[in-house]
Amino acid sequence: MAGGFPTDTRGNGLTGIVPVVFAAALFVYFASMVPTIAATEVIRVSIPWIPSLGIELAFLVDGLSLTFSLLISGIGTLVLLYSNTYLAGHPQYARFALFLTAFMVSMLGLVLADDLILLFVFWELTTLTSYMLIGFSHETEKSRRNALQALFVTGAGGLAFLAGLILLAAASGTTSISGIIAQGSALKEHAMYLPILILLLAGTFTKSAQVPFHFWLPNAMAAPTPVSAFLHSATMVKAGVYVMARMHPAMSGTDVWLWTLTILGAVTAVFASLLALRQTNLKQALAYTTLMALGTLTLFLGQESGYAMTAFATFLIVHSLYKASLFLVVGCIDLSTGTRETDQLGGLGRIMPITAVAAALAALSMAGFPPFLGFIGKELKYAGAIAVASEPLLVAGAALLSNALMLAVAGVVAFRPFWQGSVPSGQSPREAPWQMWAGPIILASLGAVFGVYPDLLQVALINPTVISLTGEIGEAKELKLWAGINVPLFLSIATFILGLLFYKFHVQLRAKLEQGFQAIPNLDKGWDSFLDGLKRFAKWQTQLVQNGKLSSYLFGTFLTIAAGILLTLVYTGMPMIAVDLSDVEWKHTSIALLTIAGALLALVTNSRIAGIAALGVVGIGIALIFIVFSAPDVAITQLLVETLIVVLVAVVMLRLPSLPKAEFRPGRAVLSIAVGVAVSLTLIAVVSSPLDLRLTDYFEATSWPEAYGRNIVNVILVDFRALDTFGEIAVVVIAALSAYALLRTTRKGDQK
Amino acid sequence: MNTFGLNIILAIAWVAFTGSVSLVGLITGFVIGYGALWLIQPLIGTSTYFRRVTAWIKLVIMFHYELIVSSIEVAFDILTPKHRSRPAIIEVPLDVKTDTGILLVTNLISLTPGTLSLDVSEDRKTLLVHAMFADDPDALRKSLKDGMERWVIDAVEGA
Amino acid sequence: MSEIIAGSLIILGGFFAVIGGLGIIRLPDVLLRMHASTKIGTLACGLILLSCAVIFGTSDIIIRVIAIVLFILLTAPIGAHMMGRSVVSTGVPLWKNEGIEEGKLDTALDEEHSTPKS
Amino acid sequence: MSWLLALPVVIPFLTAVLAFLTRQSPLGRWISVAGSSVLLIASIALMNTVLREGVIAGQMGNWPAPFGITLVADLLSAVMVLITAIVAVAVSIYAIADVDEGMERLGYHALFNMLIAGVVGAFITGDLFNLYVWFEVMLIASFGLLVLGGRPEQIDGGVKYVALNLVSTIMFLTGIGLLYGMTGTLNMADLASAVDGADQRLLTIVAVLFMIAFGVKAAVFPLFFWLPASYHTPAFSVSAVFAGLLTKVGVYALLRMFTLVFDHDTAFTHTILLWVAGLTMVVGVLGAAAQSNMRKILSFHIVSQIGYMILGLALLTPLAIVGAVFYLVHHIVVKANLFLIAGVAQRIAGGTELSRIGGLYKSAPLLAVLFVVPAFSLAGFPPLSGFWAKFLLVKAALDVQGWIIAGIALAVGLLTIYSMTKIWAQAFWEPHPDGIEPKLSSLSYRDRAAMLIPIAGLAVLTVMIGVMPEPFVQFAEASAAQLLDPTAYITAVLGEQP
Amino acid sequence: MDGFLEISLEIGFMCVVFSVALAFVRLIKGPSLQDRVVALDFMTVAIVAFCGLAAIRYGTPAFLDVALVLALVGFLATVALARFAERNTERSRERSHHE
Amino acid sequence: MNSVILRVGTRYLAGLLLVFSFYMMLRGHNEPGGGFIGGLTGATGFVLYAIACGTQDARAALRVMPQTIAIWGLGIALAVGLFAAIFGDALFTGQWLFIGATETEKGLPLSSVLVFDIGVYLVVFGSILTLVFAMEEEI
Amino acid sequence: MEFLFAITIGVLVAAAVYLMLSNHLLRFIFGLVLISNAANLTIFVSGRLTDGAPPLIPEGADAPLVDVANALPQALVLTAIVIGFGLFAFAIVLVFRAWTTLNSLTPDDMRLAEPEEAPK
Ligand code: NA
């Protein structure tokens, strides 16, 4: 993306404007619902979709979903506006805007859905659209790889999630989310609670890139910066958090819930903030701070206290505002200077003052300085942490550490490039066009505005959200800049001190961290070897079963036949068998022997002619069977066909080489005998009980009186079962046409 | 074949007279008609028909005679432990001209044991015969020409 | 009466059939064997079919028997001719009655003619 | 009534005859298109009647069942016929661009329509031996189509295809003989009750024989070898119709026989089917993961997807059968379409080997859109048809605590995503290795229309099933109910049973 | 005289079957292509005879129809194989000539 | 095949086989025979012709391309099946007309079933010749 | 009697399977012919065997006067024979084509459709 801002800042014409207007309209629409929701009402719309499965197109607007909707559509509007300039004149901008808008709509659907399956539909749609967006620079290998990685990891989680949803729906007997929540604590006592929880968390943790599934998120930064700003700050990664929040009333309060979310959240938060500090790339650093935020949000959701819930709601908003803002700022820096590496940046403050202001505002909120909303969020965070009954120190400690690290990162990202050092030679940065700084400045300012006037937020969104999270009993804590001298305040101060220290020594720390992380296995590297392993395993397996050799295919098929019949025989036990040889005449025996002898000759001979002649003998033997057992029509046909077979083989064989000498293969012989035995045994069993001759009796009785024929076989062929005969002559025609076509297509590979 | 056609008509007439439509009736009618025609031979002028019929009958009888006699000869050779046969492939010049004649000669030669028609040359003038008992090829050749070929020529091509 | 005639014809036919079979086994070269198969086989077959005609005695059966016999008389020699021709043209080794013992015949023929077998 | 049943079989035959007589002129291809369209109308009429009146049966030759041959249509048959007609229309249009005059002169259109006739016949017959006959019609036509063109790899694939399918055919025939020998009847509805009088142990053995015979046709593990060995070799329109329809006939036959006739020892037979289903899914999808050619990937995926359908049959709960039916319908549409798209890729990008092509996303966005729909439907992304299919089956499996099989079904879904994105990334996203920009406009107007209209039509159908699944689910439910309680089927064929 | 016909039929069957067995031995032994074909040809004729016997034995002239067809087309296989033998030699000669 | 004997023999046999094949077909409804057997026998006649005189002559004698015969046969068989529709019967319902039927005698039967058998005959005949001619020419 | 021919069928099948497994197309064809015959015979035997009474209705009778052989399997076998012939005809032509295009009759050497992985 090097090379400065687009010279033509008019963007992409209508293709650029329409999505912005659309998103803005959505925002306004959702904003218009604020009064209703603020009055702690909910709006539910539902139309039947798949009634036979009880699935509805049901949407629910309550505090939680409205908060998300406003963030999504609001930030969406600004990001689309920004993108229109950021990617001005890009040949594929239309697709970009389409995917981004589609993503936004899917995300809205996800947070508004009041049906588990509908939610999943949108869930997967966000996966799919984000795949397209991450892979937007599709001509580079890295983009494609990272897009696939994101898709694969979230897709895998998504499938577990689906299983969880199905179980959840089965356990509660409905797919309606509000219906499930209305069932109160029934779910928590359900036998399937734990599997459901694990499966749902698998989905949400992968989607939210929680440790240890975090590795795909930084890679997803291969996407254009606006995408990162949108997907990886405000929206997609929060989908997982959203679902946990949504299910909070129905599923929280158990020990499993508490400790899983708390511990994983805390670990993610600390781990991610360390990772963030380690980065020199601005976007990567921001990506990891996003992880930290997600960890923190998860950690809150593990609990039930009013503080935690309020902190969740507040921090959700805070983070979205500053993170989107900072991502967009980084985009401006990137376009302006051509780099996102911290050590190649400096002194931009004077050249890009507006951007710098936006960055500063956002960073201060992020760092948790008063009077920003970030400060209030942080205070609530500590309050919530302390409220954790069993292990307040652990939670608070994690929060403290991560917040301090966050402060340091804020400095690295938003302070250092603007206010330290000077512009390196070779760079000629300029201030960004207004379309690009408008977004950051608005978002960042909102952090300040809400910090000063927290009541705005409190009534409109926080209280309804908390109610959504806890049900009617929920009591939101008050958002205040000054809550008096209390433990959170001391922790805040400690955070500042620690954070500033971290910032001061961040270069040295980075080196230390680098060493530390070298020691930890990196799942991202594991990803490649995982894919390699998968491919290798797939190849190995495929070569095992599909080795390209007809003889092993046939062996497998016949083995299945023999094993299928014989093992079934073992399972069922021997069917009734009656051996009645009383009516066997020597003629029958000799015909049978002749047939067998012919078959054996065909088997052992190495002479083609002997083989054909042996087949002729078998044909004759079988014709004799037909003659002796009263089937003249069949015998005639058999003899005619046998003759033609010999003729055809004789013609074809002129071009074919002699038979090679056959080697004896014991394995094949055993299998052949097994198949033969299987068929024989079954047939013997079949003919051991009498045959029901209803059909034949009917044919005999009606052949002459109704079908006017004395040859019953022929009457069956041309009248009773004429359709069979028709199909059969069709086979003959097709065989001839096919063979003809095959003979008449001559290609280059053909020998003379 | 006019006379032959006449004979057929007479046979059908016979069937009509007697009113028994059967194979036996037809054959009877044919034989009686033949007799009648033979009697009125002067009336219908010179025809090869009568000679040909005689020749055909002779052919059929002689063929069966040969068939049985030489079958016994071959059977004897097969059944006795020592092979007396002196096989050889001999060429026989052909006088028979028509397709039917050639086919009859070769087939009949093949059907009588002891001789087997192998091939007829492209110019249809020579017949290649495999003989089991070819101690004297010339005699054999002569017997074939005077025997089977003669009879066939008489029957098929008239003379 | 007709049954005695038929029975005798059948036995005679069977006898010739066996002779034919023996001939195919015993005669020393392929052309000689063909003598046995083509003619004696036809004779055997004809005799047995004749017994059919005698037994059934109806005109349609007789016609059918005649047809069968005529068909065989027409086709068998043509088949034999084709075979014989191919024996000559492919150079299958032939027996010359040079007093070789039957058991050693095949080896003797092979030594005599080096033409490849198919 | 009986004509309503007979026409779907008769029409393609008539079309085949006419198309063959006009094979030297371009008229043949239009006859083929027209014939398929008429077939479509006929099958809509059939479906309409079955929906209104329930299972219908017709006695061919006016001979009463079980003596004559009965044609029967329940919902499953009717929908299979309908979907066959849809595929036939799509492919016959596509063939205008795809099939060259040389192949036409050798009777491509006749063979194609005979194939359709065989497929339809198999779906609609109520007689076991008649089913064999239609299988053969289908099989021999597929032989011809597979090798039409005569390229060496076609011959190679053809040898394997023919060899293995012949084995299956002969096993089927043997099975029919044995079953007839036990029951004395061939009418499938009649068999349903006739088997009760037979030795049940023996019946299980014969059931396994049928399972194997149909298993080869359906390409399940370990009998699928012929499919990946050959499906990538013929003309694209041919492999599309193969991919869509042929294996489904095997699945249909399994579904029919193992609900109607062989339901005496489901604890044994359907447990085997469950194993088969799981292994088929896994082996197939791993096979696909190992491939680098678009058509080969798609071929292995057929195998894998067949596993899902068998899973539905194996579970044998109402929901599972619903899933199987839904899957069957969805898969035909989607898989045929993907092969058609591969054909376009071949034409404009010069191949189906993924490393040899690319750049389709950039320069052929319409094709990209059209690919995404079936590809992601196959991968089971909502709200496309494949999602519902998989959803139903996974739910069915979870409902009976089939954790492992449900897990397998889901994991295989993931690997399906992997394969589809592999195609997407390498054929669409990645630039073309030769630096060319494959464009749809490089095709003539006629070819472009002929190729893209059917693709778009099938894609629309996929989306439609996905977005408005209710009628399809309802339909599948009704169909599953008929399968699980064959009383209506039997009554329609044999009349009221005492 | 019912007995005589029965007995002679049995004898006839035995003879025919035995002759087929003998021909089969030749078919196995060969050694030349033509030997095998001759054996096969003989079997065909024997089957015609067998049909005749069967027709008498079961009193069913229908078996004569089998004989009829076989008598007419049975030699086709012989002709085809003979032609194969001849052409095959021609070809191998041509081939060795080319080399 | 340059064999005088075979060529001459074929002249008789081919015609004989053809006539015989019609006979087998026509009597099929009451005695062994029928369309298949007839068609196979008839085809044998032309196979013999092709072997004896070459496929060119055989094709010339046949005048129509064998695959056309086969497909017409299929068409005829299909038409017979459809013919029943005129009488409101199901596919492939046999239609019989007895010429000169009296109370005791059925009369001379003319039937769609016979036409169907003719279709079968033509299919088998045409298909086998398609195959054999093409193979002969290719080898 | 059925027992005897059930054994015969078993031998035919075993021989056929061995031939089909032999990795040579001509032998495969031989096996195919054998196994087709065995399958036809299976149907025939399954319909039970009756000595010497073809299912024909004599002139003047409305139905067979004696117990005649089961006609239905005969019709089925006839159909199966003809179908089998069609399949065989195609198969033999395919074998011929395989030889002329791929110059091999051992299918295991035919690796065009499924090429062996190039050694890395
Ligand atoms: Na049942």
Ligand code: NA
């Ligand atoms: Na590529």
